[in-house]
Amino acid sequence: MKTAPRLLATSAAVLLSGCASGFDECNLLPPPGSAGQNAPAVILGNIAEFVVQPNLRSSCEAPSPSQAPDSVSVEVFDPNNHVIAAEASLANGGHSATVRFVPKTPGRHHVRVAFAPVGSVQQFGAYVAAEWRGGDATLLELPRCTQLDRTTHGTWICDGVALHAKGGNETRLAGPSGPPDVAVAGNVVWTVGENRVRRFIDTGAELVLTGTLLLNQRDTVTIVQSRLATEEELWVLDTEHLHRFAFTSQGVVTGATPTPWGLPNRVLFGVDLVQGVLVRTGPTEVQVVQMALAPDSLACAFQVGPAGSFVASEAPCQRLPGVPAGTEDSALWTRVDNDASPQPGRTLYRWAAEHGALVERGTLMVDAPIELVSAPLRPGAALPILQWRHSQAGIIVPTVPATPGALGLEALPANVDLPYGVRTATPRFYWEAGTGRSTRVYARGESSLK
Numbered sequence: 001m002k003t004a005p006r007l008l009a010t011s012a013a014v015l016l017s018g019c020a021s022g023f024d025e026c027n028l029l030p031p032p033g034s035a036g037q038n039a040p041a042v043i044l045g046n047i048a049e050f051v052v053q054p055n056l057r058s059s060c061e062a063p064s065p066s067q068a069p070d071s072v073s074v075e076v077f078d079p080n081n082h083v084i085a086a087e088a089s090l091a092n093g094g095h096s097a098t099v100r101f102v103p104k105t106p107g108r109h110h111v112r113v114a115f116a117p118v119g120s121v122q123q124f125g126a127y128v129a130a131e132w133r134g135g136d137a138t139l140l141e142l143p144r145c146t147q148l149d150r151t152t153h154g155t156w157i158c159d160g161v162a163l164h165a166k167g168g169n170e171t172r173l174a175g176p177s178g179p180p181d182v183a184v185a186g187n188v189v190w191t192v193g194e195n196r197v198r199r200f201i202d203t204g205a206e207l208v209l210t211g212t213l214l215l216n217q218r219d220t221v222t223i224v225q226s227r228l229a230t231e232e233e234l235w236v237l238d239t240e241h242l243h244r245f246a247f248t249s250q251g252v253v254t255g256a257t258p259t260p261w262g263l264p265n266r267v268l269f270g271v272d273l274v275q276g277v278l279v280r281t282g283p284t285e286v287q288v289v290q291m292a293l294a295p296d297s298l299a300c301a302f303q304v305g306p307a308g309s310f311v312a313s314e315a316p317c318q319r320l321p322g323v324p325a326g327t328e329d330s331a332l333w334t335r336v337d338n339d340a341s342p343q344p345g346r347t348l349y350r351w352a353a354e355h356g357a358l359v360e361r362g363t364l365m366v367d368a369p370i371e372l373v374s375a376p377l378r379p380g381a382a383l384p385i386l387q388w389r390h391s392q393a394g395i396i397v398p399t400v401p402a403t404p405g406a407l408g409l410e411a412l413p414a415n416v417d418l419p420y421g422v423r424t425a426t427p428r429f430y431w432e433a434g435t436g437r438s439t440r441v442y443a444r445g446e447s448s449l450k
Helices: none
Strands: 041-043 048-052 071-077 086-091 096-101 107-116 121-129 137-140 148-150 156-158 161-163 170-172 181-185 188-193 196-202 207-214 226-229 233-237 241-247 253-255 277-282 285-291 296-304 310-312 318-321 323-328 331-338 345-354 357-367 371-373 385-387 395-399 408-411 423-425 429-433 439-443
Touching: 048 107, 048 121, 071 086, 071 096, 096 107, 107 357, 107 408, 121 357, 121 408, 148 181, 181 226, 188 226, 188 233, 196 253, 207 241, 207 253, 226 277, 233 277, 277 296, 277 323, 277 331, 277 345, 277 357, 285 323, 296 331, 296 357, 318 331, 318 345, 318 357, 331 357
Parallel strands: 041 121
Antiparallel strands: 048 096, 071 107, 086 096, 107 121, 137 439, 148 156, 156 161, 161 170, 181 188, 188 196, 196 207, 226 233, 233 241, 241 253, 277 285, 285 296, 296 310, 296 318, 323 331, 331 345, 345 357, 371 385, 385 395, 395 408, 423 429, 429 439
């Protein structure tokens, strides 16, 4: 089901000028405000106010630049394509207009400003973000984390170091070859490293080992690409195989025969160059998302067979537009980039697991020059982030509305001066890695992502 309104799907600073046909230099106006300003962004509850310039380029076969419009009108459509009240007034002798409206819904709004009798039409996206609904910062005395998770009892695990909620003690899980790969489900912590799979229970004060499995040559996990965990099972995707490990009722960790998974022509993707990611589509079903030579992703289904190993589905792989840009346990984010002039931009999609497949459950147009920062995919669940350098909103994360419709937006309590690669948003929390042993973590509100 397509969730983006038709109007939103074709906007992104489209300009309707008096030129004969096609796009040329008379179409290339600066965005609202002044040359080089980013697309507008505001916090929900504030008045959205933008300065828009008419098209008075002398290169068009139209009135000379000395002429200016004598009237202006505006239409604003919310993320669900509903018209909302707005006003526009000319300023600066008709060489600009001020547009105002009060947004009621977070998400991308489509603004259409029409000048007359000269000046043409401008259309652009205005981004409205809800205020941060999560908690205050928790400062962790941990080094910069590349993989961070938390148990139900409050133990933080950063790159193989567990910082316990009770007493503040640390447990180091790293071996001679470095930190293990970690997956958390409730108070269960799974680790893969040193040719072993281990399962721990977190008491809040310590991690208690409940089972371990020494891997033989057949079952060895190479470079981990993705993982999914429950309290009783761990699914791991490495460069060649899909592994399934289980904790039995007898208290033993077992491993099924690994299953080959990759297409012969798959390519690396994402900011951290992975070969595939996992998305859970059922208690015994998973999609392996990979990329071939085409510019689209392929989601290939596997399910647990009678022998306990994963078995590839006979159904063809599902084609998804774009490149993976973020993951959740049972959802995938992809991005489609359009770098062609005169309207470069991005489209962000969210695909949710339903009835064994991935179904589109939200889209968001991202107008240039807004920066859409794709999440590293290898560490685990992480969401794409939108960033403005000079805006009330600053750093924004897409959110899923309570009812089906366009994606919403939520402002993050972010330090906009931090460089890329040191901040991560997940469905449950957001963190920024500072210098030295300093990681600032914010718990997210329950309504942020559903």
